[in-house]
Amino acid sequence: MGTWNSRGLRGSTLEEMVNRTNDWYLERGLALIQKIPTPITPVKMDKEHRQITLAYFDKRSTIDYIGAVQGIPVCFDAKECVAETFPLQNIHEHQVEFMRQFERQDGIAFLLIYYTAKNKLYYMRFQELLKFWDRAQNGGRKSIRFEELDEEFFMDFYRGYYIPYLDAVNQDLELRDNPDKDIDKKE
Template sequence: MGYWNSRGLRGSQLEEYLNITNKIYLEQGLAVVQKIPTAIKPVALDPGKGTIKLAYFEEKSTVDYLGNIQGIPVCFDAKETNQKRLPIANIHHHQMAFMAAFEKQEGLSFLIVHFKFCDETFMLPFNTLKKYWDDAQNDGRKSIPYADFDQNLRIYPCHNILLHYLEAINHYLNGKEQQL
């Protein structure tokens, strides 16, 4: 069972930018996407400061975000790495199972991955992630190298939108249609 303390779960910059982006998307009528809170059970409180000192996760979360983008159900998780690769260990079995089930219901599952070393962010579609995941489960490579991320799915800012990921989704979906 995971634990939370005063140094953990402070919220990443990536999630903060996604929350701002999702608010703008909602205001502009482009998408309805919400952050799914992780349920925690407080164990120790600091009454003087009114803060939680220690807590544990009540249950495993699924993904960070769920929503609907112009009629397309979406679920995605936000991942950040300081490395030049995304470790497969950063993705959990229950997340993969949830995204696979979501895809079977004709939803769109993906990761949004931010590489801190170069300050670049990408959409990683579930089908691509699954190939690396399956390979890692069979004693293959345990990470996805930065160089293997599709530059066509890179996420850029646009006007006041910090992470305009709808462009990457659009590019991905157009590519899928052309393959059919």
């Protein structure tokens, strides 16, 4: 069981951008994506400000977001990364397993990674994540180097703060429909 402390607002910038993007997509009838709240049990409260200052996670959370895009089930996690390498310890085995099961049900699972120092967004397909995950599980590198990522899946912010991840979902679908174009086969 982990402990949550309100001072650790890691990921809040990306989360806010994803939430705004999801609202924007919903307003246009393009997608219905919901943030999955992490269940917590409050331990300590700041009664003056009516805030939880210390809590325990009730159970392990699966992923950050789940929903549907034009009838296609999607789930994804949003991660921020300060360095040029993304540590795989930021992803938990139960999350990978959830995403694997989700994809087996013909859904699309992915990560959105925001490299804050470079101000770059990346859409990581589940198949790409699995390649790095398996490498680490087999004794290889336990992080993903920025230069290992496919240039086709970097995104620019739209209007300064919207994340155009539906364009990347579309690219992901095209690769699934045409496996001969798969980027993993370039190696």
